[in-house]
Amino acid sequence: MKRRSYIVLLMLLSITVQGQIARTAPFSTIEWFAGQSLTIKQNELNDYYRYAGGFSMNARTPFYFGSAELGINVHSYSEYKSIEFYQVHCYLAFLKEITVFKKPSVDLGVTIGNSFFQFDTEENKALQNESELTLGISGGFKIPMGYHWLFRATISHVIVFTYHQIETTNLGFQIGYKIRTPDWLKNFLK
């Protein structure tokens, strides 16, 4: 399973690299998304914690041969056999969008990020927080609703590279708002 994940990641990376054929004007627009994010599949973590839900926020912009997305997912785990914690997952994604039926589009890409595990330090001052790197794949379906507003459903599979690796599959539903990138920001990013 692990090896298969790496192969998929490398293939996606390779596809992303070679996808320069349909290059887009980088940073021309920014799409802001926010919504619910739910972990629908996880491994042994359930033996120690109870998943209590989560939400996500991200910003996406055209980026050379696809899109780049900067995002944050927050998941809450309540106390079961160990103390409760928040998982704050910050990530960067490179995605390739394909438009279907004129307006709706599907996207597929790779994510790289860092997960911060914030334990309930208010009650346990001596406890330290943890952070760990993550890799994943992400896909989504986006439907424009008017000129600015968007609806998006996403599914992502993320591997957290802790000693005992954590693999989670997350499902998200988001509302988005699209703007033209201000010139000063476009010039800065370029």
Next chain:
Amino acid sequence: MKLVKIYLAIIFALYRSILFGNGFNDTIHSYDLLNSANFRYADFLQYSTIVDVSSTDFYHWKIGINDLTNYSENRWELIIDNHLVKPQVYGERLLNQLALSNMSIDSVEIIGFPQFIDGIYSDKGVIRIHTRKPSQGFNIAGSVLIANESGDPGPYKYTDRSSPNVDKIGHDNTGIVEYAYPSGFLRLSLFHQQHTFTDPAVICRIKSKTNDWPGANKAAAAFDFRHQGKCWSHSVLSSISSNKPYFLFIDIAGQEFPMQTDFFQWSYSGNRLNTIHWYLDYNHNRLRQCKNAIQSLKPYIQHNIDFRTDILADRDRPVRIGYRFVKNIFEDNSVDENKSIFYHQMNVELTVNRSNNPYKLHSSFTYFHDKVAGSLSMGNAGRIWKKYELYHYLSISQRQLSLSPYYQFWTGPGKPIVEEYRITFSDYPERYSLYSGGIGIKGHLLKMVWADVSIMVRYRHENWWRNIFQEESNRPFRATYSGLQITFNHRTNNGFNQKISLRIKFKENHVLDQYSAVKAVYRLSYQADRNFILFLNSVYQNDETWDLDEYFSEIGENNQNQYSDWVSLNERIWFEAGFNKWCWDRRLLVRVAVQNISNQQYQYHSLGMNREMSMIAGLYFWLKGS
């Protein structure tokens, strides 16, 4: 007819190569450093196929260049912009303790054959770092790099599935202020970096030597001044670095010790019309004991003074005559008298046929403790057919001593290690011979493909290593080496650049000299535009094996070395990928990369720390004034 001409040209060049030669270097440019997942400049050496590296903590590196030294030797020379710097303790050169960062580097030249360079004759290879020249006016630059390894306990930390925390590659920060005027510049650089030894592979050994917190660090500052006048040129480099309060954990002749060090270098070099050169280098290396050391080396201070000068006698048929004086003074608080060692060296370099296919002939003589060492080397690089260049060298050294002062130091104030571990060094090898030669051809194979193929042959004869483990032994150490190196570089118009290098060694191995025979490096980068670059790099090395027990049984002695359980390193494949994004008119650079993507058990030493998959992220900025 054309083929016959080519054949004859190659035969002629091969014949001439018996007499003359030059080549076999590798150059790493600043963009190579950026287009890889290396964290510190020393990490990058693993991407050069002429370099072999070994490390127990991947902070302190033992480096072998083109097999010119043994596995455990670290005797290459280090030159920064004509300044010879020696941040070393007990002969171990500590590359990461230099007051230098990736940001300051323009290129790194790795010289892999005996050569006369900046007044120094080195038969162990040279790492020559060229720093970048600042833009006119005031400039401020800085960088913040962080890294995070996989393998932490994460949310399992407070459960029965908890595991030790993994924290190795720490932060690496740089700040640079510089002012450049038309004929020179001044530069002040500040550095801080952190490294942690949290790995079961080394932590037990560290705990048996010290109770200090297991980590290495560097706090350093450097000041550069350079002036290029019409006739006169001057360059000054001053730098200071310290790893207090933490320590380095270094293997010296098979024994590991925690060490705290302070280094100070002051160096001045100049030239007049590029005909007379002079160099004055002062290196102050201080070894301190760790605060909570259980076992440590004896502290000492080394003063190293190195003066060199050379004169170009004839511009049309250049003859460069050089003189070098080196003095080492060792201060040991436990003895009243300081130990002092010096030697003189005379170098002569003749360039013949300067205008058409020049070749260089170099000789070096060293006077040291009533002994004389000599070397003779010849090199040439010439165009043989349209786009192809044939290069070749031949070098002979007889007792061209390494002259690393620590060898003498071992027999002087360094008594504790001799007494405690029964290790002895002779002052110098009774006999040392090096015969070395190589030939290569490079040029454009196709319009966009550049190729370089070379063959090297070497024979070394010395009794150095025998004496480390066996006092009475006078049996010689012999190493024969032959190697083939092939490099292809392919560049396309739409931004793709790929380079593959392969090194294969054919040699009679010594049990203590077992770097990988096959090393292959593949580097791929894609430049979407000048501000965005993606890269994917891979390194393959076949297995390395040691058998110290066999070695000691050969010489009829019990193995008293702590490394008796050295066995092997399995073959290793390293993958890394990342990107560089420039923003704000190239004033800001964001670097993100993942090392060891396959998360393979990756080690540089069989007793060393494991290098997990890690992510690095860096932010660099350059603010240019006027």
